[in-house]
Amino acid sequence: MSILEVADLGFGYVDPLFSGVTFRLNAGERAALVAPNGAGKTTLLRLICGELHADRGSVLLEKGASLGFYRQSHETLRSGSLMDALMGGFSDLVQLRHALHDAQHAAASGTEAALDALAKAMDRYHAAGADTLEQRVATIATRLGFSAADLERDVGSLSGGERGRLNLGAVLATEPELLLLDEPTNHLDLDTIQWLEGWLTAQKSAALVVSHDRAFLDNVCPITMELGRTTFRVYPLHYTEYHDERAVDLERERALAEEQAAFVAKTEDFIRKNIAGQKTKQAQSRRKMLEKLDKVERPEDVWARAERVRFRFADAPRSGDIVLECKGLGASRGGRRLFDGVDLLVRRGDRVGIVGPNGSGKSTLLKLIAGLGLPEDTGAVRRGTNLFEGYFDQHLGSLDAQKSCIEEVRSVRGDLNADGARQYLARFRFYGDDPFRQVASLSGGERTRLALAKMLLEPKNLLFLDEPTNHLDIPAAEILEEALVGFEGTVLLVSHDRRFLQTVTTRTLAFHDGELDVYEGGFRDWTAMLERRARVEREGDAVRAANERKARAAAEASGAARHRERQAAARELEKKRRRVGELEDLVSRGEKDLEELRAKLRSPPEGDWEKLHEWAKQERGLAGKVEQLVAEWVKLADELRSSTTEG
Structure with missing residues (x-):
């Protein structure tokens, strides 16, 4: 049964933004709405929810169906607690919650009347199911990165990112029959994005989703709708397909x-x-x-039109082989220690991805390494030779809201005249009068493209990028990926865009449980390693459980001696499980070193046959070692599986 029917919808008469939009969304279906920035995706969502009126066509929502709309603009209550805002869709229950709190304060007097009023307030609160709702809302808030103490914070104290997560939680808490989600992953970390994917696929709500996160769309939406100016296409396919x-x-x-x-x-x-x-x-x-x-x-x-943007790096001098040597880096923010004792060696050509939960210190670490930390930060960063550095700030602090696009470009290259600046800006999709617009009038995507245009105007061989794809549409993100993969310099970047990280990175710094792990492999390798480790742990748990069952049965049947033998077998299997995890890391590092040696062999130094012979010898030895490690891993993994099966 369809919950939403849109027929021949159009917006704009003289210069239509779009026309002829026709589709149907059935109960429980989830569809991605895709198009370049500026095509009207948000406008279409606002037409569906009734905030705007169409110039032609119709929108029919099933009678009585509830609708929840998560907007990119993060307007919240001006006062009140975070919990009040999260429960904003249940005004009657919020009033009962306030009445209960007032009664609790009054009951401190100990009078019989006050205690009786508290009992009645509690009865009304429980009878309305407000306590169950509050528990559900608190769970959602926790998964969105808020602590129990945060729930009583005043909304006026929240940052922009926190407001985004708050508004998303408030929409999800209502569990509407139709969800309209406009860039829901913008302020979420990787773990929270994966939780949201699971939440959406487990719910019965229909959903229309706008997002530039390709992995998110693939994991959530089996239908893709393409919005054009004169056409509207519907594909029963995930985004990649x-x-x-x-x-x-x-x-x-x-x-x-x-x-x-x-x-x-x-x-x-x-x-x-x-x-x-x-x-x-x-x-x-x-x-x-x-x-x-x-x-x-x-x-x-x-x-x-969106694919015309060109992120091309100006030729830069070659840096030294050692680009950055970090020793004992540490930083605190807001009275909380984010990280300590971080050591890192970055070589020319590395593309290092920094990942982790919100608030773990990713951007702080990037700034510290880039030389933009605070005086109280600890540790030292020794820079290599011949470096030309560029820094991209996710908050776009390098832009002056009062300047025009041309003025911003010429602030970096004063030798460019107005025509030269316009031609350069055209490479970043600033056409017609766009170069003369003030920064204050630009959209988030336009500001991001302008900031990147400024950074790329001069030769760079070391880039620091903090969430560079946040406001880019999908084609621009893909073109930036291609440019960075072909970039001959060195890159350190922070991102929550999984597809971007998978394509670009060759090394990974991962914040996890207050620690920072340095992984000698890109984001794709790192996530594969986590999956292997989780699988081994699950198998290990199964082995332990099976052997515990065996041990208990043996002890009951044959006494304490047999029981001790089973325990010894369980300990031996546990040692094998740990060894499997060690072998995975050794194989990953060995394969990385092997690839580096083979790259050297593909481009040998001219005339240096001794060096070539030495590299070939090392390659044969390392290949044999990796082969042995893989064989040992396969043998132990088979033994673990066999033990689990026998249990």
Whole structure:
């Protein structure tokens, strides 16, 4: 049964933002709404929820169906507690909660009347189910990164990111039948994004989701809807599959349009040559045929303009091999120690991803390494030779809201005239009068592109990037990925965009449980390692449980001696499980070193045969060692599985 029906919807008369939007969303279905920045995705969501009125077409929401809308703009209560805001969709229950709190304070007097009023307030609170709701809301708040103490904080004290998470929690708490989500992952860390994916797929709510997070869309939405100016396409596919399928569709539709255009041109040529000659009747017949022909329009490629952005790095001098050597880095913020004793060696060509929960210190560490830390931060960073550095701030602090785009570019390169600055800005999708607009009037995506344009204006061989994809649309993020993969310098970056991290990074710094782990592999390798480790731990848990059962049965059947033997077997298997985890790390490091050696062998120093011979010898030895480690891992893993099966 459809919960939402949209028919021939259009917005804007003189210069329509979009038109002809038609689709149906059934109960429980989840669809991604995709298009470049500025195409009208947020406008369409606002039309559906009734905040705006369409110029044509209709929106029909199932009668009585509840709707929840998470907006990119984070307006919240101006006062009141965080819990009040989270329960904002249940005003009656919020009043009961306040009445209960007032009664609790009054009961401190100890009078019989006050105690009786407290008992009645508690009865009303429980009867309305407010206590159950409060527990559910508190659970959502915890998963969104708020502590129990935070629930009584005044909303006026929240940061922009905290307000975003608060508003998301308030929408989720109502469990509406239709969810409209506009960039819900913008202020979430990786763990919270994965929790949200699980929450959405477990709920019965229908959902229409706008997001630039490709992995999130793939994991949540089995339907993809593409919003164009004159077309609206619906694909029963996840985003990645849609991306491939639409390319096939566009190519087929272009071919049909070109084939028809060629046929029309040939027919019109025949008509011109024969309309006054011996084949007049044939020419007239063909003219009538053309008049009745349904024209095949060249398909609209909604991403074509967005894909014109070009992130190209100016040629920079080659840095030394050792780029950064960090010793004993530590930092505290807000009276809390974020990290301590961090050692890190960064070599030329490394692309290091820094990941972890919100508030763990990712951006603080990046700033400290970039030389933008606070005086009280500890440790030392020794910089290599011949470095030309660039820093991208997720808060876009390098931009002056009162300046125009051209003025921002010329503040870096004063030698550029206005025409040169406009040509340069066109590479970043600033066309027409865009270069003359003030920064204050730009959208988040436009500001991000401008900040990147400034950073890339001069040669750089060391980049520090703090959430560079936050406001970019999908094509711009993909083009930035390609540019960074081809970048010959060194990159340290913070991001919660999994696809971006998977594509770009070659090393990973991961904050976890107050510790910082340095992993010699990219984000994809790191997540694969975590999955392997979790699998081994699960298998280990199963082995321990199975052996505990065996040990108990043995003790009951054969006495204490048999029981001790079983315990010894369990300890031996536990040692094997730990060894499997060690072997995984050794194999990962060995494969990394092996790849580096093979890269050297592919580009040997000219004439240095001794060095080449030494590298080849090392490669053979290391390959054999890795092969032995893998064989040992397979053997132990098989033994663990066999033990589990026997249990």
